[in-house]
Amino acid sequence: MKPAEKNYPVHDKELLAMRYALIKFRVYLLGEQTFVVYTDHASLRTAMKSPHLSQRMARWLSFFAEYNFVLHYKPGKNKILADALSRRPDYDPRRLTHHQDIPDDDDDDDDCATCVTLGINATVSSPVLPLRQQIADAYEEDAFYAAIIRYLRNPTADTLAKLTRPTRDAITRYDRDGDLLTYAIDTLDTPRVVIPADDDLRARLVHEYHDAPAGGHLGREKTFAALSRDFFWPRMYKWIRKWVRSCEICQRVKPAEYKQAPLRPLPIATSAWRSVSMDFIFGLPRDAEGRTGVLVFVDRFSKMVNLAPVAADVTADESAELFLDLVFRHHGLPESIVSDRDPPFHIRVLDAAVCAAGHLLAYVHGGPSRDGWANEACESRPRGRIA
Numbered sequence: 001m002k003p004a005e006k007n008y009p010v011h012d013k014e015l016l017a018m019r020y021a022l023i024k025f026r027v028y029l030l031g032e033q034t035f036v037v038y039t040d041h042a043s044l045r046t047a048m049k050s051p052h053l054s055q056r057m058a059r060w061l062s063f064f065a066e067y068n069f070v071l072h073y074k075p076g077k078n079k080i081l082a083d084a085l086s087r088r089p090d091y092d093p094r095r096l097t098h099h100q101d102i103p104d105d106d107d108d109d110d111d112c113a114t115c116v117t118l119g120i121n122a123t124v125s126s127p128v129l130p131l132r133q134q135i136a137d138a139y140e141e142d143a144f145y146a147a148i149i150r151y152l153r154n155p156t157a158d159t160l161a162k163l164t165r166p167t168r169d170a171i172t173r174y175d176r177d178g179d180l181l182t183y184a185i186d187t188l189d190t191p192r193v194v195i196p197a198d199d200d201l202r203a204r205l206v207h208e209y210h211d212a213p214a215g216g217h218l219g220r221e222k223t224f225a226a227l228s229r230d231f232f233w234p235r236m237y238k239w240i241r242k243w244v245r246s247c248e249i250c251q252r253v254k255p256a257e258y259k260q261a262p263l264r265p266l267p268i269a270t271s272a273w274r275s276v277s278m279d280f281i282f283g284l285p286r287d288a289e290g291r292t293g294v295l296v297f298v299d300r301f302s303k304m305v306n307l308a309p310v311a312a313d314v315t316a317d318e319s320a321e322l323f324l325d326l327v328f329r330h331h332g333l334p335e336s337i338v339s340d341r342d343p344p345f346h347i348r349v350l351d352a353a354v355c356a357a358g359h360l361l362a363y364v365h366g367g368p369s370r371d372g373w374a375n376e377a378c379e380s381r382p383r384g385r386i387a
Contacts, residue, residue, distance in 0.1 A: 012056065014041040019060055022067055029067055037069050040076040134201060135193065136179040142196035145181055152176045183232040192232040205231060206243050217253075220244040266338060269301035273331035276300065278323075278339045282312055295319060297327050300338070320352035328353070 005016060018037060022029060029035060039045075053061065139145050148167065151159040152174065160168060175182050175191060182191035195202055209215050209227045218226070220241045228236060244250060269275040277300055282293040287309060295314070297306040306326040310318070327334065337350065 011041070011043055011047070014039065014044055015047065015057070015060055018044070019063065022064070029069075034068050034070055037071050038074045039071060040074055042073050045071055045073055131204075132180065135195065138196040138198040138201055139181060141198070145194060145196050148174050149176065149181055152181075190229070192228070192230055195231050195233040197233075202233065202239060203243075206240060210240075210243065210247065211249075217247065217250050266300075269299075272302045272304070273299050273327070274301065274334055275336045275338065276327060276334045278337050280310070280314075295322055297323070299331075316348035317352050319349040323349065323353045 001016075005013070008016060018039065021037075047057070047061075050057075139149055144167075147159075147162050148171070151163060151171065153176070160171075163171065173183055173185060174194070175184070177191070177193075181194040183194045184191045195205065205227060206223070207215075210217060210223045215223070215226075220237075223244060224237050224240045227240065233239070267275075277296075277298040279296045280293055281296060284292050284294060286292050289309075291309040291311045293310045293312055293314065295308045295310045298304070308322045308326055310322070
């Protein structure tokens with residue numbers, strides 16, 4: 001969850017979870033017949049009809065309106081199976097325990113770093129002791145953590161005075177678990193094994209969580225989330241980010257994050273009818289003369305609109321006549337015309353208009369986003385009234 005989402009009230013968090021689920025399975029749920037959404041939060045049943053809505057709730061309800069679903073309330077005490085499947089009784093990350101060394105014929109897994117969080121699986125607990133011992137030995141070579149361990153073993157005024165002031169202020173975050181040093185921000189945080197300033201040891205851990213087959217070469221965010229769940233050292237995120245950026249496989253197989261090309265907007269019009277947007281809209285209801293299209297001219301400065309009904313098979317000469325009658329006759333010849341339609345057709349239209357007017361002008365062709373004024377002018381009017 002994002003930091004702001006963590007501050008939501010419980011009711012909004014429940015709706016946020018439902019919103020995430022609908023977004024996740026959007027391609028399967030849109031257009032389907034009525035489906036059921038089960039929740040253990042009873043107040044969600046009346047959320048869709050509540051007259052008192054916050055702005056956030058109103059935005060979410062407009063999103064929920066895209067789906068055809070029915071909300072059913074199911075008390076949490078009845079979801080025993082789902083609750084049991086979401087928990088592993090053999091994995092308690094808050095507690096590190098010792099296990100008996102079990103013989104293992106496969107020597108390739110003796111360096112598994114993830115097994116330092118004991119209790120995951122006793123059948124593969126043999127690799128724990130070498131890594132555990134390596135971490136414990138590294139504490140002795142790190143003066144910072146060695147001083148913390150000496151204080152935790154003998155919490156006296158003398159051992160406390162040997163610590164720096166920032167360390168004394170945060171000493172309650174450290175604890176001992178056998179020969180390992182753990183770190184937790186508060187009582188609700190999961191204790192994590194502290195890794196001393198040993199580059200080889202840290203590289204071994206990151207390799208297991210990122211480069212090993214079980215790691216899967218995840219990105220920096222997911223690698224950091226997995227590693228920080230069990231271990232801690234200062235500036236871990238920067239350390240992992242540098243590692244992932246230098247990973248050869250990630251650089252070779254993952255797409256590079258190229259910068260997007262800068263936007264090239266049209267120059268801002270400075271006077272009326274010096275720059276005109278031109279577009280055709282077809283597929284409208286047929287009028288008395290059988291015409292089903294509209295030719296649109298929009299002044300990009302004043303947003304003034306001129307419309308002319310046209311047939312579906314309108315020619316370039318006919319369009320040029322309409323241009324001269326609606327634009328040139330009243331406002332003169334513009335300096336530029338913007339259009340997102342077929343370039344050859346519009347060039348023929350402009351050639352005919354230029355020949356008739358005896359002037360030169362610039363023609364600008366672009367995508368639909370460049371000719372938004374003409375499109376908006378047509379779409380904002382009832383299609384039946386235009387025809």
